[in-house]
Amino acid sequence: MxxxxxxxxxxxxxxxxxxxxxxxxxxxxxxxxxxxxxxxxxxxxxxxxxxxxxxxxxxxxxxxxxxxxxxxxxxxxxxxxxxxxxxxxxxxxxxxxxxxxxxxxxxxxxxxxxxxxxxxxxxLPSERVRRTAELTGQDFTEAVSFFGGLPPEVLAEPELQELLLPGLAADFRLVSGYRYxxxxxxxxxxxxxxxxxxxxxxxxxxxxxxxxxxxxxxxxxxxxxxxxxxxxxxxxxxxxxxxxxxxxxxxxxxxxxxxxx
Missing domain, CATH: 3.40.50.1820 (Alpha/Beta hydrolase fold, catalytic domain)
Incomplete structure (x- = not known):
């Protein structure tokens, strides 16, 4: 490869x-x-x-x-x-x-x-994705938990969110800007x-x-x-x-x- x-x-x-x-x-x-x-x-x-x-x-x-x-x-x-x-x-x-x-x-x-x-x-993008992409901090974390996939420890620890969620937020913004x-x-x-x-x-x-x-x-x-x-x-x-x-x-x-x- x-x-x-x-x-x-x-x-x-x-x-x-x-x-x-x-x-x-x-x-x-x-x-x-x-x-x-x-x-x-x-x-x-x-x-x-x-x-x-x-x-x-x-x-x-x-x-x-x-x-x-x-x-x-x-x-x-x-x-x-x-x-x-x-x-x-x-x-x-x-x-x-x-x-x-x-x-x-x-x-x-x-x-x-x-x-x-x-x-x-x-x-795409769905209305839920567009709204989620506009959020920050704990509001964003709670919104993306709707989709699943986030470990419970991430949902409970702001320090882990600061470390792990910037890439997720950036990808949500990419999808929010997608135009078919x-x-x-x-x-x-x-x-x-x-x-x-x-x-x-x-x-x-x-x-x-x-x-x-x-x-x-x-x-x-x-x-x-x-x-x-x-x-x-x-x-x-x-x-x-x-x-x-x-x-x-x-x-x-x-x-x-x-x-x-």
């Missing part, structure tokens, strides 16, 4: 035939995906996408818009991808993955987009995976994804809320493995954790 600062990975023992680029949620860490590698095994190499101004790249200037971030990520992937690949993004990461897919639409190695926990881009631009639908499949109890994203918010691909959408539902893959990532990983194996002609494992409708 490329040694670009855009990427982190835990390479497989041999050269995996497939790459899975993963875009984290708002405030998320690309390295958090690396624990999924053991579940994918040798089917694919999982690659976390690291944004400038976040995590290990904190000293670099942060992009001012999702479009600017998508341009940089798309250039890095186009330069590094030497095998078939798919894009996976959760929440904020799904919007970013979608915009990257648009910029890579002529790249034949791009095979699929998986959007997790995310309303259709043409509906109509374009031709993608010539690749899109799979949607969501928690049944997600308070922010449901069937009504998902159906407009149908405008973004010439192919029928595939809907997957998992038990849980917005962060349905915590603590067990099986719903997401099983879907990724099935897509990789289907594209490479290998038998797919039975999807025990994700219901296809």
């Amino acid at each position: 490329s040694d670009s600062p855009w990427f982190v990975s835990r390479p497989t023992a041999g050269l995996a035939p497939y790459l899975v680029y993963c875009f984290p949620h708002a405030g998320g860490n690309a390295r958090s995906f690396l624990g999924w590698q053991s579940r994918l095994g040798s089917d694919a190499e999982l690659v976390g996408v690291c944004a400038p101004g976040r995590g290990l790249r904190l000293a670099e200037p942060a992009p001012a818009t999702i479009a600017e971030l998508a341009e940089g990520a798309a250039r890095a992937i186009a330069a590094a991808a030497d095998r078939p690949f798919l894009l996976f993004g959760h929440s904020f990461g799904a919007v970013l993955a979608f915009e990257v897919a648009r910029r890579l639409r002529e790249q034949p190695l791009l095979r699929h987009l998986v959007a997790s926990g995310c309303a259709a881009p043409r509906l 631009q109509p374009a031709a639908p993608l010539q690749l499949g899109i799979s949607l995976v969501n928690g049944r109890e997600d308070p922010h994203v449901g069937p009504a918010e998902l159906r407009h994804w149908e405008h973004e691909s010439v192919l029928p959408l595939r809907y997957h539902w998992a038990d849980g809320g917005h962060f349905y893959f915590n603590p067990d990532p099986a719903p997401a990983v099983d879907l990724l493995r099935s897509l990789v194996r289907a594209d490479s002609g290998a038998p797919s494992p039975r999807e025990e954790h994700v219901e296809l409708i």
